[in-house]
Amino acid sequence: MIPLSIPKIEGNESKYVLDCLKTGWISSAGSYVNQFEEMIAKYAGAKYGVACMNGTAGLHIAQILSGVTENDHVIAPNITFIATLNAIKYTGATPVLIDVDADDWQMDLDLLENYLQQQTEIKTLNGQSFSFDKSTGKRVRAIMPVHVLGNIGNMGRMLEIAKKYHLDIIEDGAEALGSTYENKHAGTFGKIGVFSFNGNKIISTGGGGVIITDDEDLAKRARHLTTQAKVSAMDYIHDEIGYNYRLVNVLAAIGVAQMESFPETLKAKKSMDAFYRSQLDGVADIKFQKIPKGTDPNCWLFTFTTSRMRELLDYLNKNGVQSRPFWMPMNQLDMFKEDIYITEKDVSASVYQNSISIPSSAGITQEQLETVVKVIKGFYASL
Numbered sequence: 538m539i540p541l542s543i544p545k546i547e548g549n550e551s552k553y554v555l556d557c558l559k560t561g562w563i564s565s566a567g568s569y570v571n572q573f574e575e576m577i578a579k580y581a582g583a584k585y586g587v588a589c590m591n592g593t594a595g596l597h598i599a600q601i602l603s604g605v606t607e608n609d610h611v612i613a614p615n616i617t618f619i620a621t622l623n624a625i626k627y628t629g630a631t632p633v634l635i636d637v638d639a640d641d642w643q644m645d646l647d648l649l650e651n652y653l654q655q656q657t658e659i660k661t662l663n664g665q666s667f668s669f670d671k672s673t674g675k676r677v678r679a680i681m682p683v684h685v686l687g688n689i690g691n692m693g694r695m696l697e698i699a700k701k702y703h704l705d706i707i708e709d710g711a712e713a714l715g716s717t718y719e720n721k722h723a724g725t726f727g728k729i730g731v732f733s734f735n736g737n738k739i740i741s742t743g744g745g746g747v748i749i750t751d752d753e754d755l756a757k758r759a760r761h762l763t764t765q766a767k768v769s770a771m772d773y774i775h776d777e778i779g780y781n782y783r784l785v786n787v788l789a790a791i792g793v794a795q796m797e798s799f800p801e802t803l804k805a806k807k808s809m810d811a812f813y814r815s816q817l818d819g820v821a822d823i824k825f826q827k828i829p830k831g832t833d834p835n836c837w838l839f840t841f842t843t844s845r846m847r848e849l850l851d852y853l854n855k856n857g858v859q860s861r862p863f864w865m866p867m868n869q870l871d872m873f874k875e876d877i878y879i880t881e882k883d884v885s886a887s888v889y890q891n892s893i894s895i896p897s898s899a900g901i902t903q904e905q906l907e908t909v910v911k912v913i914k915g916f917y918a919s920l
């Protein structure tokens with residue numbers, strides 16, 4: 538089976554892990570954690586990085602940093618991985634789901650702007666201006682853009698919208714390490730950005746995440762909240778409800794090694810993407826995700842649409858090519874069926890019905906790439 542997306546572990550990973558084991562620094566204190574945070578922040582061009590046990594934990598902390606409470610709405614795209622929505626729900630807040638753009642599959646900014654214009658009003662709370670949803674009375678606190686598949690939408694326009702309606706931007710950059718928009722790295726557009734280093738992401742620590750920000754106070758608070766909100770180095774005194782979310786040194790050690798070889802990983806992803814695009818362009822009704830002008834994506838996971846998605850999915854998995862459907866849109870999941878969903882044509886539903894992801898590991902060989910293409914072409918030839 539040619540796997541969908543597996544990590545490439547060919548550098549100093551075992552050396553650094555062994556170093557942790559031999560020195561006994563295996564847990565949440567240790568130099569690899571700090572080093573990994575610094576490497577990620579520096580790579581993305583952010584001032585601070587705070588490592589967490591996974592991206593979901595990072596997104597949860599980001600909500601708290603942004604002041605999201607159970608009285609708030611947080612805006613999210615209707616097509617994303619469940620973790621985005623879970624992070625919102627952990628705070629008790631309620632999502633407002635926005636349909637996606639048919640071309641780039643990111644949050645549709647026209648729909649976002651229409652919603653804010655027509656269904657919210659700006660009011661003052663404790664001397665600060667906020668937008669409130671007119672139907673629920675809840676404050677709309679933040680927008681969570683998700684850089685789906687490592688692609689990035691028009692962040693310039695999103696920033697303008699966020700400013701006009703007094704919203705924070707919390708970027709779910711889980712899939713977007715290495716992606717830029719107008720030469721600015723994913724995760725650095727808003728107040729806070731979060732990356733994931735889960736097993737299937739562009740680099741992996743097994744499980745892990747990093748919160749990035751330019752705001753020193755937010756970084757300090759993120760560190761505080763992820764380490765049980767302990768105020769004294771000696772005494773067990775805590776000043777708020779904290780979380781045990783810190784990344785451990787053994788996993789950060791893997792991350793440091795993964796970052797050392799990241800430039801090659803990124804190169805491999807881009808050539809994989811270019812190969813698939815050149816070979817599958819014009820095959821049956823296959824259409825690719827559109828990359829907006831100004832975006833340089835990391836090409837994390839190759840995904841395309843075809844009206845024969847279900848049959849193709851079945852065929853590929855039976856013929857040694859591991860493939861997956863896209864995420865079921867959030868508005869179709871039981872937990873979010875009652876929530877506000879802003880849409881005109883329910884583009885999410887058709888993107889979901891037609892999208893398929895194919896093998897995209899950084900370590901995929903030329904031979905494997907050619908096999909994948911051959912099997913896909915074989916499917917259409919067999920119809």
Ligand SMILES: *Cc1c(COP(=O)(O)O)cnc(C)c1O
Nearest residue numbers: 591592593618620711733734735
């Ligand atoms: C992977 C992912 C997450 C969650 O990251 P974990 O590290 O698995 O917790 C969040 N959002 C998106 C869009 C993801 O793809």
